[in-house]
Amino acid sequence: MGLSFGKEGILAFRNSLALNGKAFIDGKSVDALSGETFGCISPRDGLEIARVASCNAADVDLAVAAARRAFEAGVWSARPPKERKKVMQRFADLFEQHLDELAVLESLDMGKPISESRNIDVALVLDTLRWYAECPDKLYDEIAPTGPDQLATVTREPVGVVAAVVPWNFPMLMAMWKIAPALASGNSIIVKPAEQSPLTAIRMAEIAHEAGIPAGVFNVVPGFGPTAGKALGLHMDVDCLVFTGSGEVGKLFLMYSGQSNMKRVYLECGGKSANIILDDVPDLRVAAERAATAICFNQGEVCVAPSRLVLSERIQDEFLEIVVETARAIRPGDPLDPETRIGALVDDTHRARVEHYIARGHEDGARLVLGGDRPDTNLGGYYVNPTIFTGVRNDMTIAREEIFGPVLSVITVRDDEEAVRVANDTPYGLAAAVWTRDLSRAHRISRRLRAGSVWVNCYDHGDATVPFGGYKQSGNGRDKSLHALDKYTELKTTWIEL
Numbered sequence: 001m002g003l004s005f006g007k008e009g010i011l012a013f014r015n016s017l018a019l020n021g022k023a024f025i026d027g028k029s030v031d032a033l034s035g036e037t038f039g040c041i042s043p044r045d046g047l048e049i050a051r052v053a054s055c056n057a058a059d060v061d062l063a064v065a066a067a068r069r070a071f072e073a074g075v076w077s078a079r080p081p082k083e084r085k086k087v088m089q090r091f092a093d094l095f096e097q098h099l100d101e102l103a104v105l106e107s108l109d110m111g112k113p114i115s116e117s118r119n120i121d122v123a124l125v126l127d128t129l130r131w132y133a134e135c136p137d138k139l140y141d142e143i144a145p146t147g148p149d150q151l152a153t154v155t156r157e158p159v160g161v162v163a164a165v166v167p168w169n170f171p172m173l174m175a176m177w178k179i180a181p182a183l184a185s186g187n188s189i190i191v192k193p194a195e196q197s198p199l200t201a202i203r204m205a206e207i208a209h210e211a212g213i214p215a216g217v218f219n220v221v222p223g224f225g226p227t228a229g230k231a232l233g234l235h236m237d238v239d240c241l242v243f244t245g246s247g248e249v250g251k252l253f254l255m256y257s258g259q260s261n262m263k264r265v266y267l268e269c270g271g272k273s274a275n276i277i278l279d280d281v282p283d284l285r286v287a288a289e290r291a292a293t294a295i296c297f298n299q300g301e302v303c304v305a306p307s308r309l310v311l312s313e314r315i316q317d318e319f320l321e322i323v324v325e326t327a328r329a330i331r332p333g334d335p336l337d338p339e340t341r342i343g344a345l346v347d348d349t350h351r352a353r354v355e356h357y358i359a360r361g362h363e364d365g366a367r368l369v370l371g372g373d374r375p376d377t378n379l380g381g382y383y384v385n386p387t388i389f390t391g392v393r394n395d396m397t398i399a400r401e402e403i404f405g406p407v408l409s410v411i412t413v414r415d416d417e418e419a420v421r422v423a424n425d426t427p428y429g430l431a432a433a434v435w436t437r438d439l440s441r442a443h444r445i446s447r448r449l450r451a452g453s454v455w456v457n458c459y460d461h462g463d464a465t466v467p468f469g470g471y472k473q474s475g476n477g478r479d480k481s482l483h484a485l486d487k488y489t490e491l492k493t494t495w496i497e498l
Helices: 007-016 057-073 081-097 099-110 114-133 171-184 199-211 225-234 247-259 284-300 316-328 348-363 416-424 439-448 482-488
Strands: 023-025 028-030 037-042 047-053 150-158 161-165 188-192 218-220 240-244 264-268 274-277 308-312 367-370 387-390 407-413 431-435 453-456 489-497
Touching (some): 007 099, 057 225, 081 099, 081 114, 081 199, 099 114, 099 199, 114 171, 161 171, 171 188, 171 199, 171 240, 188 225, 225 247, 240 482, 274 284, 274 416, 284 316, 308 316, 308 416, 439 453, 482 489
Parallel strands (some): 308 407, 387 407
Antiparallel strands (some): 150 489
């Protein structure tokens, strides 16, 4: 891994970090106006690691006013694209100097293994930032095909003040998917991190300011959804709100938009992804091991987690034997131990939610073949063992609702038609996968799957060049790629009679 020391060295490094829980508004670290704070609890051991500013509507007003002032003054929105690019590149360079610090903060804050924080999360965040840093001076406007007596131009302009409400499962990455294209387009942004994981968003704002992002352009207001989040949703001077999280909260933001200024709202609201394993799977062991490791990745707290294993009944016995064998070897452990492969769930409330779904699987008649209990970690914290149910029907609760934990539901099917029907029989449409050695079969099934991302003979692959988002109740709009810029820009037509 990137950190050049073992567990004891990581613990010593963690103890050397100063954890800042203040809001970041108008280029300064500030307390909430009320003076109120809340405890940032590490899921690693259940202990408080910092006090965090508990922002409310008054703080949101300050942040929005700062963002609007910066936008109208043109300190960022009117800066030449080449200059915005240079500042964003400095932001990326400075971010890279703090990778170890940010990785440790991420593991402390939400419980993921340090090996994943360091080798996956911060690397992807940096890649996203560098990719969008190259965009500002490479985006061209259009000239419409008019007659010789007219000139019509179509230009992109920044939308204005953007609010980004981001989740706790990938705090930095989900934030950067929104921050980077919003900044590249010339907007001012206000980030409301999840109350469970606010520390890295605050630190990123400090780094951005040090790199030269002007005051008011990048603000962070930590706090709770019903206070800070709702205030952003209802604010009359927020032009666009982007959100990743639950469908329940996503629907609230749509309501807030209608109750206020009809601000643009773009949502990514999770999934119940089908991982379809056909009888001609190219390498049965590879696919089975991936099915097990993917549901355990990030403790199963992944919006595209392959939580429904849609498996051909012709190969079910051999396939499931490998899945169970692989998952059994993945034991929860200390997130700050480089050897740990699955860490802690984000908090006690969420662990109780996951355990509720496990109990519901029993009640509905599914067969528990692995896990379903808590490990003995001697750490405290919020851990659950990888859990596998077989004999699952697609109408069972564990197959319908997003559990957001390391819980796999195995649904066997007879043929391709049933596999597609089961995969699409969900209110979600974020992602899916199909494993087959027949390329034509893969194309036919992929086209019929109602999902924003479909992987063939792999799972959860991609980079900044491709869009990410979902169909149906998984949301609207897209993160990543040039398509993400559509959320943060307005198209202006200028028609000139010559």
